[in-house]
Amino acid sequence: MKKQAKEIIEKRSECPISCSMDLVGDKWSLLIIRDMLYLGKSTYNEFLNSKESISTNILNDRLVKLTEVGLITYTGTAKRKRYELTKMGLDLKPVLEAVATFGIKHSAADKTFLQHVIKTMNL
Amino acid sequence: MKKQAKEIIEKRSECPISCSMDLVGDKWSLLIIRDMLYLGKSTYNEFLNSKESISTNILNDRLVKLTEVGLITYTGTAKRKRYELTKMGLDLKPVLEAVATFGIKHSAADKTFLQHVIKTMNL
């Protein structure tokens, strides 16, 4: 959890799927990106208050990592950061859509949340 | 790593994206499914010999978990298991395609591997 200037995320192979999973293949990253894409969230505390209750150290770690790999950036002061997706980050939208579609089909998903997702992704 | 009969994977929320990540939101599951979908692999040893060099205990753990949640099944004898995707597992194809497309765009992907993926997903 110690943060060094550069913590290179190493690739396990050159496979595009493997490379993608090296970036966002964990339980939290895509949820943060979901929050940005579908729930209009952009601040640390907004992410922190998501239903899945991420812990502060993990949230911080992911925000740093996602920033490092170029999926998100932020503007504003240190005490009032506003995160946003980069172009690269926005390219994850089709992934989130596919994941959501799968989840909608195969899990007892929450209806109110579905409204959001379905509306936002124009299903 | 101990295996109990039922190791229920617990949901962090009812969000379809979160639920999906509870199933395959780790660094290995989607690679095993990639192996099945795009590389025609179906046996333990074939998965074991993938470029990313998964370790045996993790491979075993994932095969058990993916089977438990209904994404894969197997036929054949205990010593000659052949895994295959269930209908539910096949529904992950759009996810893999989206992930691959993202990876192709944003990582220095291996060209020979790309042939496979692109051919298999009809890009």
Add this chain to the structure above:
DNA sequence: TAATTAAGCTTGCATTTTGCAAGTTTAATT
């Protein structure tokens, strides 16, 4: 303007997951 709040971290520590190396079991092959 001094005190309070709160946003964004940071730390410590216990638990869990991962990675690595080696060993085990038994069907299939020689």
Add this chain to the structure above:
DNA sequence: AATTAAACTTGCAAAATGCAAGCTTAATTA
């Protein structure tokens, strides 16, 4: 009958995660 090998299993060290608490300083409020 002996050997191979496929599919695990185990042990242990290292890393990631989760939880609770504390810290720092900009913004707000009194």
